[in-house]
Amino acid sequence: MIVPLLLGLPVVLLFTYWGFNLTDIAYSKIYGKPMIVHDHLYLKNLNTDDIRIIARYSSFYNKLGAYKKRIFKHRVLMFINDKQFIGLDGFEVTRDAKVLIASVAVMLSFGMRNYLIESVNKIIIYPSPYFSSINRKYHLGEFNPLLKTIVFSWSDFLAGFQHNKSNINLGVHEFAHAIYFGSLHYSDSSSVLFFNGIKKIDALLHTETYIDKLSETNYLRKYAYTNKFEFFAVCLEHFIESPLQFQEQAPELFGIIKQMMNFEVVDVSNVA
Structure with missing residues (x-):
């Protein structure tokens, strides 16, 4: 009876997976966070040079405890292995570039169990702002959901690390x-x-009095009000770079984003 048991094993695992997902979703609805976030059985490590780069540029990583630093490093390595990195206009994709890009992605998805950001397969890097033949303008970066591709101007990507109080990252x-x-x-x-x-954020955006009060603070740059997608992206930049001010200026919005990201620590701040 070994063969039927073996044949049935994938089905059992499939039902176990479905059951766990249903339980996890039910738990998240009750408690506002996933039941399990860091479920790694084996943690792979980065080389010394990779770790040095992360420690130099990521204050988020530096605030983690020893075990979560191991998780962060494992996730960075897995992210690098999962994505295709392409350099254009003469940009050479170095190991350091991969590590830095992966460290931003892993920081943002650190409170999530599925951390690889599956809506992205390719990461294209230009050395500087690049010209788009579609709208005849220079771009700093973009996300193309149809092609599952993110594009960066490397000089502008690095500026997000060098000026981490600008709320532009x-x-x-x-x-x-x-x-x-x-x-x-x-x-x-x-x-x-x-x-x-x-x-919840969409509901706030449809509340004129809320948006009027928020815009009067001049905390978010005007680009945030372009559309709801840009609003969230700009809010997340502020959430990462000036969380104390964010919490002070827009406590309700701050709380929503903190729960969405399931952040236990927030970068460059002491907010719990």
């Missing part, structure tokens, strides 16, 4: 679009929580 901005899009098409607990947060 190209890496955060474009990955915010990718995570937003993914929440519309996936049904895991993190995507469900994220999408529920989007609905």
